[in-house]
């Protein structure tokens with residue numbers, strides 16, 4: 001809450017976080033998007049206090065981390081796992097050795113450690129690669145090791161710093177699926193940062209858009225998409241600019257049973273011409289944006305009808 005981070009350099013100051021408030025609900029997957037330099041990584045490092053915020057507080061599970069003494073903070077930080085973009089594995093240790101590392105640091109006895117490592121590798125689908133070294137693994141497998149290691153201390157919260165950015169699309173998909181499963185099966189709260197809108201679309205319940213150290217928009221993904229002027233809707237479903245006359249941008253914030261476009265032509269005798277757009281499943285709902293040309297004498301009534309149905313209707317200049 002009220003997070004502010006100023007980096008003091010020799011000749012200037014960089015305001016990396018400017019009064020950032022975020023509320024991540026327990027058990028949800030929360031995605032933070034933004035351009036490079038927006039402050040996403042700084043935010044993540046401040047959440048587990050790898051970096052001290054210049055001002056503001058960070059609470060996890062109702063406890064204010066920023067007010068804790070070092071010993072308590074160390075214990076609290078074990079409840080926060082972290083996954084990195086470039087995996088950050090120890091190349092001289094096997095897969096099992098990497099996952100065991102945080103358990104060794106925490107003083108877990110060898111027999112228990114071994115059992116826990118196998119459980120974790122099973123969880124991420126890598127039980128048969130326990131003796132392999134990181135160099136022998138694919139990118140997706142390395143990230144699975146990173147995730148198993150992050151889960152070793154049974155965290156309640158997982159922070160993910162661009163976990164899929166170094167992976168190809170199919171591998172990205174399988175890692176996102178794994179994160180979704182862990183969220184559901186373990187009740188794990190996940191705070192992830194990404195520059196890929198697809199990640200938000202695929203697994204996030206809530207999202208925030210950051211720009212120049214500030215949060216521009218935050219909330220549940222479906223609520224945001226249904227908000228007039230939503231930046232998130234525009235970013236998730238970018239529409240190419242059109243100079244077609246009578247073009248309208250329609251945002252569908254939920255699934256509709258009725259065939260709205262054919263209803264329009266029937267009820268209002270207008271011509272409807274779809275120019276482009278995308279409809280996809282987000283949080284289990286079919287949502288999307290379309291550019292359509294709607295022409296005819298009853299055009300205004302047709303647009304009001306769509307508005308009444310809960311679609312967002314954006315007409316240039318209206």
Ligand SMILES: Nc1ncnc2c1ncn2[C@@H]1O[C@H](COP(=O)(O)OP(=O)(O)OP(=O)(O)O)[C@@H](O)[C@H]1O
Nearest residue numbers: 007014015016034035036037038039040041042043
């Ligand atoms: N250790 C640091 N010292 C000085 N300035 C920093 C430091 N870390 C980040 N910054 C600056 O803070 C701002 C936010 O950077 P940050 O890395 O948090 O952005 P980001 O959204 O994560 O971008 P990226 O996706 O490129 O990592 C940038 O202007 C960056 O140059």
